[in-house]
Amino acid sequence: MSRLVRPVSRRSFLAGSTAAAFVMMHPFSARAQANQAHLRIMETTDIHVNVLPYDYYADKANDTMGLSRTASLIEAVRKEATNAMLVDNGDFLQGNPMGDYIAYEKGMKDGDVHPVMKGMNLLGYEASTLGNHEFNYGLSFMDKVLAGANFPFVCANLVRGTELAANPRDDKLYLKPYLILDKTIKDGAGAEHPIKIGVIGFVPPQIMLWDAKNLSGNVATRDIVQAAKAWVPQMKEEGADIVIALSHSGIDVKQGDMMENASFFLAGVDGIDAVFTGHQHLVFPGKKDFQDLEGVDAKAGTLQGKPAVMGGFWGSHMGLIDLLLERDGSKWKVVSATSEARPIFERVDNRNKATVEDDKRLVEALKTDHEATLAYVRRPVGKTAAPLYSYFALVADDPSVQIVSQAQTWYIKDLLKDTEWKDLPVLSAAAPFKSGGRGGPDYYTDVPAGDVAIKNVADLYLYPNTVRAVAVTGAQVKEWLEMSAGIFNRIEPGKADQKLINTDFPAYNFDVIDGVTYRIDLSQPPKYDPKGAVLDASANRIKDLMFDGKPVDPVQKFVVATNNYRAGGGGNFPEINDSKVIFEAPDTNRDVIVRYIMEQKTINPTADANWSFVPVEGATVIFETGPKAKDFIADVKAVKIEPAGEGENGFAKYRITL
Structure with missing residues (x-):
C-alpha cells in the first residue's frame, strides 16, 4: 500500500512562477x-x-x-x-x-x-x-x-x-x-x-x-x-x-x-x-x-x-x-x-x-x-558546398540528415566489401536530432557553407552512438518506414490548416531511409504508435517504395547502416533488434562523419528528395519550426511551404499545401 x-x-x-517570487519562509518552517x-x-x-x-x-x-x-x-x-x-x-x-x-x-x-x-x-x-x-x-x-x-x-x-x-x-x-x-x-x-x-x-x-x-x-x-x-x-x-x-x-x-x-x-x-x-x-x-x-x-x-x-x-x-x-x-x-x-x-x-x-x-x-573544449569544437575538418540545416527536417528530405546517411553508407560499403554481405545493396537510416520541440526555437542545426568544424559535426549528430549494420528484407524496410511515418497526424481531405506533427512522437525516431524512394500518404492512419505498438494493422502509409527505379520486393535483402541505439531495439521499431545486426563498428557515427568530410575535403549535402508526401486533395497542414527557417524556404523543392504566422514560445508557423 x-x-x-x-x-x-x-x-x-x-x-x-519563478524562484525570484518565492516567499522567504515555507509553510512547513512556519x-x-x-x-x-x-x-x-x-x-x-x-x-x-x-x-x-x-x-x-x-x-x-x-x-x-x-x-x-x-x-x-x-x-x-x-x-x-x-x-x-x-x-x-x-x-x-x-x-x-x-x-x-x-x-x-x-x-x-x-x-x-x-x-x-x-x-x-x-x-x-x-x-x-x-x-x-x-x-x-x-x-x-x-x-x-x-x-x-x-x-x-x-x-x-x-x-x-x-x-x-x-x-x-x-x-x-x-x-x-x-x-x-x-x-x-x-x-x-x-x-x-x-x-x-x-x-x-x-x-x-x-x-x-x-x-x-x-x-x-x-x-x-x-x-x-x-x-x-x-x-x-x-x-x-x-x-x-x-x-x-x-x-x-x-x-x-x-x-x-x-x-x-x-x-x-x-x-x-x-x-x-x-x-x-x-x-x-x-x-x-x-x-x-x-x-x-x-x-x-x-x-x-x-x-x-x-x-x-x-x-x-x-x-x-x-x-x-x-x-x-x-x-x-x-x-x-x-x-x-x-x-x-x-x-x-x-x-x-x-x-x-x-x-x-x-x-x-x-x-x-x-x-x-x-x-580546451572551445578549441576542440572549433577545429576545421573540411568544407561544405551548401549550408547544413534542419529547419525542415520533419517535413522534407533534409541536408543535415542527408550528410549523415552519405557518411554512414560510405563507411559501411567499405567495411563490408570483402564480406558475405558485399553484394547486398546498402541503405542508410538517419533521423534529425535537432528539430526544435522541447529544445526550443533555436534548437536546430544551422551550418553555413564553408568550413566545417568538429562543433558542426557534433551539431549534426548529438550522441556518441556507434555505427551498426543490419540485414533486413524489403518488407522490413517498409515496416521501418511505417513506424517512422507515425510522427505525422492523420490528415483529412478538404480540410485547411491541420496540425501535421504528433508531438508525442520523438523526432529522433523519425528515420529517413536513404537509398530507396517512397511517398507518405497522410490520409491513412498511422500503423504504429510512438512506442511501436500496432494501432491499425491494415494501415498503409508508405506508397511507391522503390529501389533502383523498381518496386521493392518484400523478400529482397538489404543492408541498412544505422546506430547501436536503433539496431539494438531502441525506439521499438518492428523487427529491428540485435538479431538483425551483421556488423558492429568500433567507431562512433560522429567519427565516421568527420572521416567522411576529411576524405571528401568538400561535401555536397544537398538533399536528393527521395521521400515526399502523397497529395491530399484540398488539404493544408501547419507545422512549427525555428524563425530562421525563412532563410532556407526557397531551397525546399519537394513541397510547397509558406509562412503562416508566429507560433508559441518563439517558434514560427508554416503551411504546406498537400
Missing part, C-alpha cells in the same frame, strides 16, 4: 513545532556535462542550461532552510562536446577529476545514482570518473557479471544498492535530533540494449520495482526513518516488466517516502507534462500520493521536495509534503531570460576545461 501524504497548497508561499522538522531535499538530474551555461554546438552562451546556474538556486535554498540536502539523479557524464573531448581526446588517467565532477564536488551532494548515459564511454572510463567524486553513488539494479541471483539481495551489485545517512536535524523549537535517511538508486534496465557493446558479458540489470521491493525493507530493518529513491527513470502509468520509465510504480513500493525522477527531460510538477494520468497529480507533484519531482535537464531546473517530518517516539515519519521544479530562466517577450546568476566557483573551476 502506498501512503498518502497531505500536500500543502503552494499559493500561500508562491507568488508567480508550522514546525517541537516534535516536527522541515527537511528540504534538492535534486539535479540529466546534467549531461552542461556544467556551464554554454551551448558548444552553437558556440554561444545559453541561459537555459548550466549547473553553475542551478547552483545558485541550491545555495539560495540552503540559506533559507534549517535542514537541507542535495542529491543527483544521473546522466551527468555524456551529452555535450566537453564530455566527448575528455573521453575521446584528453582521456582520463588515474587520479584525474572529470570536469563535471569538478563542478559537482563544489556543491555538497549527499549521493547520486547512475543514468543510462554514464555507460556510453565504457565501464572503465565511468569508474575513473566516479573515483573523482567526493560523494557516493548507489544503484540497486546493476549487477556485476551476467547472473542474477534468485533473491535480489544476493546479487553481486556493481555499486552499493543504498546508503543510510546518519544526519542531525533541527526541529521547530530549535532542538537537534538524529535522523537516518535512506537513499536508494536505480538505472533503466534498457542500458543492456543501448550500450550492449560496453556492457554485454560484464553486467546485467534487474527490474527497478523488483529491486526496490527487495532492498527497501532491508533499509527499514537497518533503521532508516525515511527512504528517498533516486530513480533515473521517467513516469509511465502503463505497467510492465523491466520498465524504462518505472517511477510511478516505484512510488507505490511500501517504505519509499519520496521519488526523485528524471531521464525523460521533462518537468514535474508543472502545467504541461504528465497531465491527466491516473494516480499522477501534476499540480501537487505526487505519484500514487507520494511526493515526486523531475528537475528538467541540462540544469534547466532544480527539483525540490519539502517534507514536514514528525517524531513518533524515537522515529521520524512524513506527515506532509510539497514538490516543485524551480527554473533557472523564464520566457519574456519570446526570449529566454536568466533568473539567476552563475555560481562563480564553478565558472572558475571549469575555466581551463571550457577553453
Whole structure:
C-alpha cells in the first residue's frame, strides 16, 4: 500500500512562477513545532556535462542550461532552510562536446577529476545514482570518473557479471544498492535530533540494449520495482526513518516488466517516502507534462500520493521536495509534503531570460576545461558546398540528415566489401536530432557553407552512438518506414490548416531511409504508435517504395547502416533488434562523419528528395519550426511551404499545401 501524504497548497508561499517570487519562509518552517522538522531535499538530474551555461554546438552562451546556474538556486535554498540536502539523479557524464573531448581526446588517467565532477564536488551532494548515459564511454572510463567524486553513488539494479541471483539481495551489485545517512536535524523549537535517511538508486534496465557493446558479458540489470521491493525493507530493518529513491527513470502509468520509465510504480513500493525522477527531460510538477494520468497529480507533484519531482535537464531546473517530518517516539515519519521544479530562466517577450546568476566557483573551476573544449569544437575538418540545416527536417528530405546517411553508407560499403554481405545493396537510416520541440526555437542545426568544424559535426549528430549494420528484407524496410511515418497526424481531405506533427512522437525516431524512394500518404492512419505498438494493422502509409527505379520486393535483402541505439531495439521499431545486426563498428557515427568530410575535403549535402508526401486533395497542414527557417524556404523543392504566422514560445508557423 502506498501512503498518502497531505500536500500543502503552494499559493500561500508562491507568488508567480519563478524562484525570484518565492516567499522567504515555507509553510512547513512556519508550522514546525517541537516534535516536527522541515527537511528540504534538492535534486539535479540529466546534467549531461552542461556544467556551464554554454551551448558548444552553437558556440554561444545559453541561459537555459548550466549547473553553475542551478547552483545558485541550491545555495539560495540552503540559506533559507534549517535542514537541507542535495542529491543527483544521473546522466551527468555524456551529452555535450566537453564530455566527448575528455573521453575521446584528453582521456582520463588515474587520479584525474572529470570536469563535471569538478563542478559537482563544489556543491555538497549527499549521493547520486547512475543514468543510462554514464555507460556510453565504457565501464572503465565511468569508474575513473566516479573515483573523482567526493560523494557516493548507489544503484540497486546493476549487477556485476551476467547472473542474477534468485533473491535480489544476493546479487553481486556493481555499486552499493543504498546508503543510510546518519544526519542531525533541527526541529521547530530549535532542538537537534538524529535522523537516518535512506537513499536508494536505480538505472533503466534498457542500458543492456543501448550500450550492449560496453556492457554485454560484464553486467546485467534487474527490474527497478523488483529491486526496490527487495532492498527497501532491508533499509527499514537497518533503521532508516525515511527512504528517498533516486530513480533515473521517467513516469509511465502503463505497467510492465523491466520498465524504462518505472517511477510511478516505484512510488507505490511500501517504505519509499519520496521519488526523485528524471531521464525523460521533462518537468514535474508543472502545467504541461504528465497531465491527466491516473494516480499522477501534476499540480501537487505526487505519484500514487507520494511526493515526486523531475528537475528538467541540462540544469534547466532544480527539483525540490519539502517534507514536514514528525517524531513518533524515537522515529521520524512524513506527515506532509510539497514538490516543485524551480527554473533557472523564464520566457519574456519570446526570449529566454536568466533568473539567476552563475555560481562563480564553478565558472572558475571549469575555466581551463571550457577553453580546451572551445578549441576542440572549433577545429576545421573540411568544407561544405551548401549550408547544413534542419529547419525542415520533419517535413522534407533534409541536408543535415542527408550528410549523415552519405557518411554512414560510405563507411559501411567499405567495411563490408570483402564480406558475405558485399553484394547486398546498402541503405542508410538517419533521423534529425535537432528539430526544435522541447529544445526550443533555436534548437536546430544551422551550418553555413564553408568550413566545417568538429562543433558542426557534433551539431549534426548529438550522441556518441556507434555505427551498426543490419540485414533486413524489403518488407522490413517498409515496416521501418511505417513506424517512422507515425510522427505525422492523420490528415483529412478538404480540410485547411491541420496540425501535421504528433508531438508525442520523438523526432529522433523519425528515420529517413536513404537509398530507396517512397511517398507518405497522410490520409491513412498511422500503423504504429510512438512506442511501436500496432494501432491499425491494415494501415498503409508508405506508397511507391522503390529501389533502383523498381518496386521493392518484400523478400529482397538489404543492408541498412544505422546506430547501436536503433539496431539494438531502441525506439521499438518492428523487427529491428540485435538479431538483425551483421556488423558492429568500433567507431562512433560522429567519427565516421568527420572521416567522411576529411576524405571528401568538400561535401555536397544537398538533399536528393527521395521521400515526399502523397497529395491530399484540398488539404493544408501547419507545422512549427525555428524563425530562421525563412532563410532556407526557397531551397525546399519537394513541397510547397509558406509562412503562416508566429507560433508559441518563439517558434514560427508554416503551411504546406498537400
